[in-house]
Amino acid sequence: MSIWIDSERERVTALCEEHQIHTVECVIVDTWGIPRGKRIPVRQFLRGSGYAIANVVYSWDPTCFIFATPWVNEEDGFPDMHAVPDLSSFRVAGWTDGVAIVMCDTVHPGTNEPIEMDARNMLKRQLAKFAAAGFEVNGATELECHFYNAKWEPLYDDINCYSIARGAEMNYFMFDICESLRKTGIEVEAWNVEYGPGQTEINLRYGPLLEMADATVYFKYIVRTVAMKHGINTTFMAKPFLQEAGNGMHIHQSLERDGVNAFADSDEDSVVGNSLMRKYLTGLLKHHLELQLVMTPTISGYKRLQDYSFSPTQVTWGLDHRLVGVRSITGAGAANRLESRWAAADANPYLVLAGCLAAGLDGLENEYELMDQVVGDPHADERWQRLPTDISSAIDNFDSHFTRSTYGDVFVDNFVFMQRREAAEFAEHGHSALDEVSYWEIKRYRGVI
Structure with missing residues (x-):
């Protein structure tokens, strides 16, 4: 099921068609301020389902070394979060052809409640x-x-x-x-x-x-x-x-x-x-x-x-x-x-x-x-x-x-x-x-x- 309203989908779809976008870089920012995320083919992106990403992204160190924290540890199994693109941040990439970039907010799967470690949610x-x-x-x-x-x-x-x-x-x-x-x-x-x-x-x-x-x-x-x-x-x-x-x-x-x-x-x-x-x-x-x-x-x-x-x-x-x-x-x-x-x-x-x-x-x-x-x-x-x-x-x-x-x-x-x-x-x-x-x-x- 899509997580976007129709007007957002239409605007972004039009941009993707106009600029022949084939890939969307979907970004979250870890606690250290380092951009993380996934590159998603445009047809998959436009389905509006977002993507899954391991919640350990918010608790590892700058080198991506994983260690147990109160946030997540081996007993939890390092489960997924759900990353939801914020289409207000969608931009066509100016440094290469066929690519767009978008910021994402992270939520708990099932409840859609904001992830407590997500700094962008805190600013909002x-x-x-x-x-x-x-x-x-x-x-x-x-x-x-x-x-x-x-x-x-x-x-x-x-x-x-x-x-x-x-x-x-x-x-x-x-x-x-x-x-x-x-x-x-x-x-x-x-x-x-x-x-x-x-x-x-x-x-x-x-x-x-x-x-x-x-x-x-x-x-x-x-x-x-x-x-x-x-x-x-x-x-x-x-x-x-x-x-x-x-x-x-x-x-x-x-x-x-x-x-x-x-x-x-x-x-x-x-x-x-x-x-x-x-x-x-x-x-x-x-x-x-x-x-x-x-x-x-x-x-x-x-x-x-x-x-x-x-x-x-x-x-x-x-x-x-x-x-x-x-x-x-x-x-x-x-x-x-x-x-x-x-x-x-x-x-x-x-x-x-x-x-x-x-x-x-x-x-x-x-x-x-x-x-x-x-x-x-x-x-x-x-x-x-x-x-x-x-x-x-x-x-x-x-x-x-x-x-x-x-x-x-x-x-x-x-x-x-x-x-x-x-x-x-x-x-x-x-x-x-x-x-x-x-x-x-x-x-x-x-x-x-």
């Missing part, structure tokens, strides 16, 4: 809360990555941030990446050479938040795939080089009401100037330590947290300030927004965004006091609370009433279990210091995240 729940309050949430991601040659050597080894000449040397594959993204319906606003060897930042256009979360997943996949056609390797690993810039995922976000940016108008005498923006900001600041584990989910991510590296190391905010955790962009009218700068590029965007929304909503619903803004150098000021620099402390902070209400008990219990094992694996291989990026980390993260 948070968006529904804002919709009930009369808001649409808009956003955009800025992601940094490193490009390497076929031998995994950086494309260049000097620091030449914003260099037009250096960027021109990358045009032969970057133009192909940007055009492939455009043809897939993902608009690039700008890209530039960044501050590390072989490092680039690519900015995506602002839009509805679920659409942008899906676009972020597609984006990382397309960048890797198209770059590989040119013999270029890519990583979004948070910290591939200890003494060089790491890779971040900056999250721009704002609320829209009746088609208008609700952060735009000045309605109070505060440094922010907008009461909704101020309250949302207080929630982001109040709950960041609890959310650090989803924003920095890998061992190497904690080595990204270095003063004066443009990777925030404190719970701080400021007006158009790039050394703080939340950059408040005011005075821009309809473009007023908040930029959360904490997340690493290798984080799961659905988990990060669900956490931001839950924190922001808590701020809207309560009258938390807004801490002072940073003026000047935050790293020289001992007033500001520092982030933990090890994953074990972040794990402890994550297990809280707030995160359980945001992600659910099942997810929190399992993510804590998975991350404690990740820390134990790192220690077992003889590593504990933060003064190096180990071979273990490179092998574990660089090629897959």
Whole structure:
């Protein structure tokens, strides 16, 4: 029996016929943010039945090593989930011919209840809360990555941030990446050479938040795939080089009401100037330590947290300030927004965004006091609370009433279990210091995240 309504089937069928689609890539995202799924022939896809996939996809480690967790173990037999394509995310592939791609939500067979470990479902729940309050949430991601040659050597080894000449040397594959993204319906606003060897930042256009979360997943996949056609390797690993810039995922976000940016108008005498923006900001600041584990989910991510590296190391905010955790962009009218700068590029965007929304909503619903803004150098000021620099402390902070209400008990219990094992694996291989990026980390993260 079909799981689609007729109008959805008709629209997608027409697209498949128009573009001569023969295969649909049906994607879910595992807990580590890595796209997984199946390629389904178009005739089978259009029957609308979805597909089965083992539930262990949500509890294995980044290398797909399977171990017993509270979520699933040998006694359970690692049963199937059912993956249901969300046709609102259906896109014709811009990087190859005859292929389309679609995001899927996972449900329990028989009951069709959402899988408790599915981060995309978690983001949908948070968006529904804002919709009930009369808001649409808009956003955009800025992601940094490193490009390497076929031998995994950086494309260049000097620091030449914003260099037009250096960027021109990358045009032969970057133009192909940007055009492939455009043809897939993902608009690039700008890209530039960044501050590390072989490092680039690519900015995506602002839009509805679920659409942008899906676009972020597609984006990382397309960048890797198209770059590989040119013999270029890519990583979004948070910290591939200890003494060089790491890779971040900056999250721009704002609320829209009746088609208008609700952060735009000045309605109070505060440094922010907008009461909704101020309250949302207080929630982001109040709950960041609890959310650090989803924003920095890998061992190497904690080595990204270095003063004066443009990777925030404190719970701080400021007006158009790039050394703080939340950059408040005011005075821009309809473009007023908040930029959360904490997340690493290798984080799961659905988990990060669900956490931001839950924190922001808590701020809207309560009258938390807004801490002072940073003026000047935050790293020289001992007033500001520092982030933990090890994953074990972040794990402890994550297990809280707030995160359980945001992600659910099942997810929190399992993510804590998975991350404690990740820390134990790192220690077992003889590593504990933060003064190096180990071979273990490179092998574990660089090629897959």
